[in-house]
Amino acid sequence: MAKKRKKVKKVKREARVKTKIQKRAEARTNERKRRTAKARTIIRKPVKLRIKVKPRIKERTEQARKINLGKERGKTKTKSKIIETYNVTADKVTATINITETNGKHEYKVNMPELSEITKALLNEIRNSIVSEVVISSAEVLDPAALEGLKKKFWEKAEQLIEKKVPQIKQVTKHLLVGRLMHEMLGLDKIEFLLADVDLEEIVITSKREPVRVYHKKYKWVDTNIILKSEEEIINYSNIIARRVGRQITTLNPLLDAHLTTGDRANAILYPISTKGNTITIRKFRRDPWTVTDLIKNNTCSADIFALIWLAIEYEMNILFSGGTASGKTTFLNVCMPFIPTNHRIISIEDTRELMLPETLYWAPLVTRQPNPEGKGEVTMLDLLVNSLRMRPDRIVVGEIRRQREAEVLFEAMHTGHSVYATVHADTAAETISRLTHPPISVPPNLLEAVHLNIVLYRDRRKGVRRILQVSEFIADEDRVTPNIIFRYKPILDKTVEHMKSMRFYDEIGRHTGMSINEISKDLGEKKRIIMWMVKNDIRGIEQTSKIMNLYYSDKEKLISVVNQNKKFSGF
Numbered sequence: 001m002a003k004k005r006k007k008v009k010k011v012k013r014e015a016r017v018k019t020k021i022q023k024r025a026e027a028r029t030n031e032r033k034r035r036t037a038k039a040r041t042i043i044r045k046p047v048k049l050r051i052k053v054k055p056r057i058k059e060r061t062e063q064a065r066k067i068n069l070g071k072e073r074g075k076t077k078t079k080s081k082i083i084e085t086y087n088v089t090a091d092k093v094t095a096t097i098n099i100t101e102t103n104g105k106h107e108y109k110v111n112m113p114e115l116s117e118i119t120k121a122l123l124n125e126i127r128n129s130i131v132s133e134v135v136i137s138s139a140e141v142l143d144p145a146a147l148e149g150l151k152k153k154f155w156e157k158a159e160q161l162i163e164k165k166v167p168q169i170k171q172v173t174k175h176l177l178v179g180r181l182m183h184e185m186l187g188l189d190k191i192e193f194l195l196a197d198v199d200l201e202e203i204v205i206t207s208k209r210e211p212v213r214v215y216h217k218k219y220k221w222v223d224t225n226i227i228l229k230s231e232e233e234i235i236n237y238s239n240i241i242a243r244r245v246g247r248q249i250t251t252l253n254p255l256l257d258a259h260l261t262t263g264d265r266a267n268a269i270l271y272p273i274s275t276k277g278n279t280i281t282i283r284k285f286r287r288d289p290w291t292v293t294d295l296i297k298n299n300t301c302s303a304d305i306f307a308l309i310w311l312a313i314e315y316e317m318n319i320l321f322s323g324g325t326a327s328g329k330t331t332f333l334n335v336c337m338p339f340i341p342t343n344h345r346i347i348s349i350e351d352t353r354e355l356m357l358p359e360t361l362y363w364a365p366l367v368t369r370q371p372n373p374e375g376k377g378e379v380t381m382l383d384l385l386v387n388s389l390r391m392r393p394d395r396i397v398v399g400e401i402r403r404q405r406e407a408e409v410l411f412e413a414m415h416t417g418h419s420v421y422a423t424v425h426a427d428t429a430a431e432t433i434s435r436l437t438h439p440p441i442s443v444p445p446n447l448l449e450a451v452h453l454n455i456v457l458y459r460d461r462r463k464g465v466r467r468i469l470q471v472s473e474f475i476a477d478e479d480r481v482t483p484n485i486i487f488r489y490k491p492i493l494d495k496t497v498e499h500m501k502s503m504r505f506y507d508e509i510g511r512h513t514g515m516s517i518n519e520i521s522k523d524l525g526e527k528k529r530i531i532m533w534m535v536k537n538d539i540r541g542i543e544q545t546s547k548i549m550n551l552y553y554s555d556k557e558k559l560i561s562v563v564n565q566n567k568k569f570s571g572f
């Protein structure tokens with residue numbers, strides 16, 4: 001019993017202890033809870049704050065996101081993308097040209113099929129065999145005509161060697177290998193593709209440190225992915241170019257201005273005369289020259305003015321084309337040449353061949369020549385002018401009037417009944433007169449009466465466009481010549497508009513042809529309609545243009561009827 005009681009007591013005690021412990025524990029938990037609750041409330045405050053802060057953080061992240069996006073967008077821009085791809089073939093080898101754009105900047109990339117190490121080794125072997133087997137005489141290297149023969153010999157030998165080494169080789173691969181070898185050994189390597197690309201107008205090599213730059217018709221100045229390995233390579237190329245025209249370029253004779261057989265013009269200057277490094281500039285001959293339609297479409301000239309020039313050319317008036325550097329004088333002169341009647345004998349005289357006349361015209365192009373290193377063999381513009389007068393020309397076309405004697409002979413030719421077209425470096429009609437009548441040209445003012453029209457071209461450097469600035473006639477008396485501006489460019493309208501009444505041009509045409517003023521204006525109207533019809537039907541290109549002109553001179557009625565009915569011309 002006692003035991004039992006003891007036990008009960010113990011339990012009770014334990015229970016008491018327990019409750020004490022429990023109570024304490026509970027108190028502790030409560031305290032903890034209270035504290036946590038308190039703590040929570042303390043914490044909650046900043047939580048509330050946080051909630052307030054949140055939008056700001058959001059804003060910031062938003063901003064950051066935008067910035068990042070911007071960066072990403074920037075990044076997609078920095079990634080270059082190909083915007084145009086086309087193929088160019090030179091000596092049966094085709095390269096792919098990629099025009100890429102990086103951050104708005106264009107680049108011109110020449111891509112060649114990659115050659116494997118084995119193929120490269122094979123090419124090396126063939127190269128060595130050719131060097132020992134194809135004997136190249138110095139005459140062949142220096143004579144541009146013989147160079148063609150050499151190329152042929154080279155091509156055949158290389159083909160034979162490759163066929164011997166790899167009998168089952170495919171034709172395309174063979175052409176690729178032989179062509180590459182030829183470009184490397186006789187040509188300008190990858191630059192050959194630049195020469196073959198009709199979309200390029202200019203190729204510039206400044207030094208080994210800078211990539212070769214080109215002037216692309218569509219993308220203007222762009223860098224290429226071609227960088228020459230050494231200055232020696234540039235000198236070597238200068239030499240190859242010089243040899244193609246039978247000349248040499250050396251440290252003693254470091255300037256070269258050569259007119260290649262392709263019609264391209266190359267200029268090379270060696271270091272240290274060119275201080276940055278050896279430099280080569282190649283101005284490419286436009287294979288597809290501008291024509292009337294192009295210059296009306298790009299707003300250089302109007303149909304009215306072309307009709308006037310056509311009339312002047314048909315009736316053998318003399319025209320001077322003026323303008324500043326690269327204003328488009330030579331181009332414009334060339335555009336007007338198809339207006340010459342088919343059976344007239346034309347002689348052109350230039351320092352470098354730039355003019356390109358339709359094949360149907362009866363044309364003898366002459367070019368001047370610089371003396372050789374010993375000072376021999378020079379043929380000047382004056383020599384050619386004097387000589388051309390003995391060739392019974394109807395029309396004489398002169399690249400540029402620069403010196404007194406040339407100008408005198410030229411004006412002499414005008415006065416003796418030849419029809420002359422020439423360019424003069426001057427910005428306006430008044431300046432043209434001043435240039436011609438003052439040193440170094442100094443033509444007596446009264447001779448300028450022989451000029452019937454002066455067309456002044458102008459290049460707006462900022463916009464990169466060319467326009468006809470003035471069309472004028474010269475009114476000359478004994479000691480003074482003044483221009484009478486018939487058409488004048490109005491910048492606000494971006495148009496060349498009629499300015500003053502003609503004082504002598506139409507009279508002279510009338511006197512020359514017996515036509516009345518009415519007949520002349522009817523003729524002008526017809527010519528204008530033909531020109532507009534050509535533009536509308538996109539009749540361009542030198543041969544197509546000349547076909548229309550031929551028809552005009554052979555069967556005018558037929559052409560006019562096609563034009564009047566606004567029909568398409570099916571004569572091509």
Ligand SMILES: Nc1ncnc2c1ncn2[C@@H]1O[C@H](COP(=O)(O)OP(=O)(O)O)[C@@H](O)[C@H]1O
Nearest residue numbers: 201300323324325326327328329330331332466
């Ligand atoms: N009317 C024109 N519109 C656009 N480009 C032109 C025009 N005339 C000439 N060009 C370009 O301008 C450059 C210089 O022309 P060029 O006729 O040689 O000038 P200039 O004889 O006055 O020095 C050439 O690359 C040519 O293609």
Ligand SMILES: [Mg+2]
Nearest residue numbers: 329330331423
């Ligand atoms: Mg020129």
